[in-house]
Amino acid sequence: MTTATAAPLSWLGRAEAWLDNRGKGAWIAAMILGFIAFWPIGLALLAYMIWSKRMFNGSCRKGRQSRHRHYHAAMKSSGNSAFDAYKAETLRRLEEEQEAFEAFLQRLREAKDKQEFDAFMDDRARAAKPTGDDGNATSEPA
Structure with a gap:
């Protein structure tokens, strides 16, 4: 059983x-x-x-822990000082490029938001502007 x-x-x-x-x-x-x-x-x-x-x-949470673990593994010394210096310089450069790219994305989002807001305000202004026709139908004399 x-x-x-x-x-x-x-x-x-x-x-x-x-x-x-x-x-x-x-x-x-x-x-x-x-x-x-x-x-x-x-x-x-x-x-x-x-x-x-x-x-x-x-x-x-798992992803953060995994990235944290990988970062520490990347910073661990290999025993070769020339390689460690190259690795440190490459990681520093990659971090700078990542920060620059994130700043670029932020500026891009802000520009898109401003463009959308300006278009909304223009549409709103056009809708609020009187067209000259007050809606009263007048008949022309014949």
Whole structure:
């Protein structure tokens, strides 16, 4: 009888691992499909996601930790002083280029926002300007 209970657990374990590999979006999609198919299944998946903390383990936090780890690995000395100097200079230059690019994107967004706002104000001014026709229909003498 242990083989009968082991098979469902391995199936559930494989399903859990499959969803974990695909991320939080897969868990949410499975939960929604569970609600669509039979609402207690969706409710059970939601409860499991909250209980196992899968609902609140943000991928942003993992990404930040990963970048932090990569940064420290990049700054670790290789033992070759010439290479370490080259690496430090290259990283400094890349950081400057990234900052310059982000500043460029910010200026681009501001210019687009200003253009859209100016167009809105021009449209509003045109709509508010009297056209010379006060709406009264006058008949010309015949």
